[in-house]
Amino acid sequence: MVDRFLHSDIQKPWWMAGGYAIELFTDRVLRPHGDIDVVILRRDQQVVHQVLRGWDVQAADPPGHLRPWPAGETLPEHVHDIWCREDRTSPWRIQFMIEDAEGQRWRSRRHPAVTLPVAHLGRRTNRGWPYLAPEVQLHYKAKPVNRPAKDEIDFAAAxxxxxxxxxxxxxxxxxxxxxxxxxRAALRTHRRGW
Known part of the structure; x- marks a missing residue:
């Protein structure tokens, strides 16, 4: 299904996210995954319907509750996740995370002072696969409490x-x-080793 984005004629930016982004960065498999995460910009949200025509596409609106998302509807600003599957009886295959950008500057949902040029939001593998920059992915994986083991695995590998x-x-x-x-302590130790 991600192949549909990679080989489509959509001229909008998108990036593999989650654990797959870290695996594409490290060039190795680290752990099992439940689904595929992809980041798109809010202004490009309709590409989901263009590429996944006929799929069951649902918005997390309000967060934690899914509802059908029809093509052409602009999602409210509080919606940051779109869940997709081939049909209503299939398992969820892909989750799109919607990121906000003002012009060519991305702003983190966690804090408006955390920004980056959109051009630096992602990278590409040698085979052309786009993925979220590891520092941005790890920023989102960092949580103040309830740190999942998978996020610690991803951080240690990256x-x-x-x-x-x-x-x-x-x-x-x-x-x-x-x-x-x-x-933060691990990052400082890492930098001192240079």
Whole structure:
């Protein structure tokens, strides 16, 4: 199903997200996954209907509750997730996370001071697969409580490969959103090793 985006003629940015983004960054399989996560910009939300015509497409509106999302409807600003499956009896296959951008600047839902140029929001593998920049993905995986083991696995795998700019950006983002997060100490130690 992600192949449909990769090989479509849609000229809008999108990126693999979640654990798959970290695996594409590290170039290795780290753990099992329940579904596929993809990030798109809010202004491009209709590409979901264009590429997945005929699928059961539902919006998390309000968050935590799914409702059918018809083509042509603009989702309210509080909706950040779209769940998709081939039909109403199939398992969920893909979750789209909607990100906001003002012009060419992305803003984190966690804090408006955490920003990045849209051009730096993602990267590409050697085979052309777009994925969310690891520092941005780890920013979203960092949680103040209830830290899932999968997020710790992803952080441990990505940390040795983060460059200076990405490491500094993540540390600054965490300082703004979760100042006492334990990943900050690991990031500082990592940078001192250079």
């Amino acid at each position: 940390l040795p490969l983060l460059g200076g700019r990405a490491s500094r950006w993540l540390d600054n983002a965490l300082r703004t959103t979760i100042p006492d997060h334990h990943w």
